[in-house]
Amino acid sequence: MSFVTNPILPGFNPDPSIVRVEDDYYIATSTFEWFPGVQIHHSRDLKNWRLLPHPLTRKSQLDMLGDPDSGGVWAPCLSYDNGTFYLIYTDVKSHIGPFKDTHNYLITANDIMGPWSEPVYLNSSGFDPSLFHDDDGRKWLVNMVWDHRKNKNSFGGILLQEYSPEEKKLIGPIHNIFKGTKLGLTEAPHLYKHNDYYYLMTAEGGTRYEHAVTVARSKSLFGPYEVDPTGPILTSSGKPELELQKAGHASLVHTQTNELYLVHLTGRPLKPSMNCNLGRETAIQKGVWTEDGWLRLANGTTSPDAKVELPSLPECPFEREPETDHFDGEELSIHFSSLRVPFTEEWVSIKERPGYLRLKGRESFSSSHTQSLIARRQQAFSISAETVVEFEPETFQQMAGLVYYYNSRNYYYLWISHDEELGKCIGIMASDQGVYTEPLETLVSIDGWNQVFLKADLHYEELQFYFSEDGINWTKIGPVLDASKISDDHVELKKGGTLLDQGFTGAFIGVCAQDLSGRKKQADFDYFTYRERDEK
Template sequence: MACIANPVLRGFYPDPSILRVGDDYYIATSTFEWYPGVAISHSRDLVHWRTLPPALTRSSQLDLRGRPNSGGVWAPALSHADGLFHLIYTDVRGWAGDFKDVRNFLVTAPDIEGPWSEPVHLNNSGFDPSLFHDEDGRKWLVNMVWDHRHGHDSFGGILLQEYDPAARRLVGPVHNIFRGTALGLVEGPHLYWVDGWYYLLVAEGGTFTTHAATVARSRSIEGPYEAMPDGPLLTSAHDPSLRLQAAGHGSLVQHADGSWSLAHLCRRPLSNGRAILGRETALQPIGWRDGWPRLAHGGQAPADQATVPDLPAQPWPQRAPRDDFEATALAPHWQAPRVPIDAAMASLDARPGFLRLYGRESPVSRFEQSLVACRQQAFRIEASTCVEFSPENFQQMAGLVAFYNTDAFYYLFLTRAAHSRRCLGLMRCERGQVSYPVEKEYPFDDCARVYLRLVIDHARIRFYCSRDGDRWQAVGWEQDASILSDEHALLCGFTGNFVGMACQDLSGQRLHADFDWFEYRELDEDGSAAA
């Protein structure tokens, strides 16, 4: 067996659905309001992972304009049968309050890198759908059901219904097969067939400190299902000292040697309890005892180090810290809130060697922003860029962002003021309230190229600017980076922090900004770039 360090997918990679096809492992994770939809990671040794092209790239598959923060794509489920990859996902149009407006879809592809089909609409009864391919060839959809009625448990149980692939629709009766345990908030169902039993893996307890993964089983797919004695299978709720907190929502995979692993989400909170990296993906070995899956190392707590089959090493080329924008298309780690990174937003051709962003709506818009960013994946990072921008009025801005969502971000931006043709300001948005922590603006009338930098060190964030890329000047004082976290978000959130580039033109003229390069570096404890 080999030993791996958790989490295996660092940063915003929640709700993992793990799949093995031959020698290849895939993990699909939620992307919420970030476009393209559904992140897919690939490994052949469970140690080294690479980012594949995302699945949902067309507006006909996914249209996120207007989606609330932490709406959009929830809990995708990846499976393989009949020579096709099957991907189930929820599009959450509204989730706050008594009602959940959700739609569940299925897309398929002959290859994991696509092209993925047009979506089949399945149902709207709840979220976290998953498709189970039974031994007899029948296919079954499971999802949690949302009960909006006062006096009822909102998490109303796990529904089961047959899916007819020829008719491309659900058929037959709907069964509520499991209402959860005393932990409550049952969701995230996945079905498995092992040694004559149907095993139902669910998430319970909510996605924060009391989160858990629970198992139930039945001889019949329609139930009744009995919960595993001495459950849950996995939780961090009993021990706040654990490095991996909020362990829960996950899926099982069987290896070629017959052993099993659990992929699950977790958080690594800062000392103040906030997890700026969002919900990440970890792996745990599973041992079967008395007909039940258990953590192989015993107990219910997630381990920082996990054992997996000793597979031949398969490292992938590492992503270069600097993107010089010389390729013909952006790499798959770049994402945007709610809209595709298309010709209306960005161009790599308009000025070769630059990423041109065309100014659109404000940084709090939930419709059409021009913002391109990548995940923060370490507690200590440095992000820098070089931008050329000639604003004509105060409604035009461009620069560097640390962006959790439209209610929580920092923005180091160039704009125009009465006293300066080009000046630099700092914007802060916390729980929807915009402020300007730096009163003075930094004039840059004398240079066409401006260098911008931010440094995040756990709960602290600092900003810098430069005229030549060598001599850097601090912009204001140190700020609180932990506002960019699920725990501090309005209504709570489910994503993670991103860093990237943005451009606005609130006048509607679509003035552009040209970014020469973007650099993302993870730092060692001494502040130097990590190897």
């Protein structure tokens, strides 16, 4: 008997949707405002996973220019039927306040590696769309419906409508098949068929510490759906002792050996802040069907296990990714993401100066349009990130460096710029819930340096920046910073009962360049190292 340790997809990989095609398993997860869109991981044993090329790589598939922080791609659904992969996703244009503008699309491919089609527009009535393939060949879309009216439940139920592959559109009447339970915030619907019943799995309680998975069933696709009388089948709510918190938003898969598993969203909080700077992650649990046809966890509880028994499949590990990227390939690593827009030679190149990543400075972190930022997920609590940059700023409006980033209002930035008195200099800037700081005591002249090595050491809630002229002798810069603030939990901000900011992503570490003068000053990065260390 062998086991896997959760989470199986660490770091920002939320809202998992799993599908098996013969001996291969695939999980799609949300990417929000990060481009390219939708992460797809592949496994053959449910233990070892590798990231595949993203399906949403073209602006024609995903135009997020101007999308807000934590907008963009919410809760994709990956499914397979008769030789075709189907991927449903939402592009969220607004989500704070009474209204949510949520446009739902479908793309298809004959191979999980692509190419993926141009999108088919479906609807905009709500988010978390999912496609169900019934035994008779008909296809049905379910999504939660958003109700902006003040005197109504904003999570207004789960809508069902038929999708016509031939007409490439939704057809027929719209049915509201489930209004949820008293937990509320009913979302993330997935339909399954087992024996004589249709099963509707939803997430409830919200995606924070009250998150839960509920199941209802019906002999008819259109309902009425009977809720599992025992309540949620999975939740960490009210169990602070559990390592895996925020358990919810689940998806089912049967193995080729007829074992049942569910993957689900989870978070691992730092103590004592209870902030999850690794974001919302993906975990796995073993499930069983009871004799009377209800879904249960195999551990006999409703709590997620940190270690889970694996199915009787041969182990299939993948080659480890190198820690250092020397930017000497034909394309950027699939582990790198940008904000909202595709990689184009207009602003990022590994061809103009072979062996270097060249960034041309564009807008500030405050922009939701064109930033020059390349970053990757933080996927362990204890990591280091290192780079070296050649950059000759001529004005204080030109900056480049190493950034630890959550969103436009929450980040730490080790930057190189120009000061009228110091010349070329290095310093730290930060934004905490939108409050900008730039401690003058961190400002150091590096005038005359041709290149600058930059490093970030992260250990749980502690972040320390360093700089060096030779990459051997390092100097600390600034104090130990609070890394726990780069988290969903910290960025959520309310004032007078009004929500001002909320986040659904996770911490990223990467390189960037800004040129607020509009001259597109370039910065050349020779390498980027991301190294995970043994924890505690």
